Amino acid sequence: MDLIEVVHGERELFARAGHLFDVDELACAANTLFTWWRTNPEPQPNPRRLKRLRKMFRLSAMLDPSWSQQAHVMAEHGAEVRVTADELNETLLLGHRFVIMAGDMSRGERSYSVISAPEAVQGIHALYEAAWRAASPLEVHDASMVELRPLTPGILTALNDGLTDEAAARALGLSLRTYRRRVAELMAAMGATSRFQAGSRARELGLV
Amino acid sequence: MDLIEVVHGERELFARAGHLFDVDELACAANTLFTWWRTNPEPQPNPRRLKRLRKMFRLSAMLDPSWSQQAHVMAEHGAEVRVTADELNETLLLGHRFVIMAGDMSRGERSYSVISAPEAVQGIHALYEAAWRAASPLEVHDASMVELRPLTPGILTALNDGLTDEAAARALGLSLRTYRRRVAELMAAMGATSRFQAGSRARELGLV
């Protein structure tokens, strides 16, 4: 394999580089590639060989109950899970010799770079470590979401139905101030600074 | 075929009901089913047999340049095209004996009802005619979009970037009043009454 190789789509990626997953340490950031790999029938990870698994979820993705559930299932199965507010690209660190990074969508498929150049792999590892240290452990994230989490679906429904904050607060049994506080937290978690952006992001994340 | 039949997905629909498209008059509402049919290799419409083709596009869809382009291409090829502000479901009227109506997504595929019960077909025809009369001919729609159309991409970008109206107006070379006038028109075209809804709809329509 060349020092860097670009493939298109997950099937091609795993056909060409699936064997690289046979490592004892795996770290990943963002959401979908790892999920695709775990649900892909070939090749499956050797459960005894993998000694350390780390996963960083995006904060915005964690607003989705199914992602949140998945994070907890992974944690229960021994993975180290953190949550980051940064909008990281899909990244997979396979041991210390290979890295897979997602690129752009083209022709309906995402491209992936499989990198084995030692300098690049090392640099990406260092960046991953920095992002990992800055991210919140899952339990800290959970604690900070105690007030927002149960209200998120209701708030998103109210916003998507076009209710004013006053009407939405009444509908959800909250004061106007608290409703607005929760909306601000939700917008921050989605990385949105305006209501339009929040609507766009919520739809993009599949939350509405 | 029974008086009403439900199928799942476009492939099954055309496998089961493709022969029904061999009619001399066809009317449809909304966007994707007709497009799917025209790009499906089997069966193709008999160009000499089809005497009248009518198509109603949703106003919100017409904000997308590719849909707008498609509407014009159809009009140039002899179809009667109108634009409606109503959020119609996918509907195909095949002559005066069959109707296909889209249902919900399930298991990643949309369900379709193929209806041949004469009373239902007649009722749906009457509703279609009413909606058709209420819709705007393509040229009337175009005239009303003269100011908004060229600005739509820029406005959507500005909104999605979280710019204030004042900053966006400056960026687009418009006065604040005119920018806000255009945003209001865009929101009306999308059927949105709040900025959050507009963001959600824009993302849903693939406009951002």
Add this chain to the structure above:
DNA sequence: CACCTCGTGGCCACAAGCTGCCATGCTCGG
């Protein structure tokens, strides 16, 4: 029981957005 922490809610100042009204100017047709 007292004290501390923290979430809630009311109030307020300010910013951003919504829309009506009207003056102005441009374009087009008679």
Add this chain to the structure above:
DNA sequence: CCGAGCATGGCAGCTTGTGGCCACGAGGTG
């Protein structure tokens, strides 16, 4: 050339949203 129609832009009044500040109360801990 003139008048009508219509889009723009400024202004204003109002609504909605943003977030700080503070009082209060609940819960937990020593």
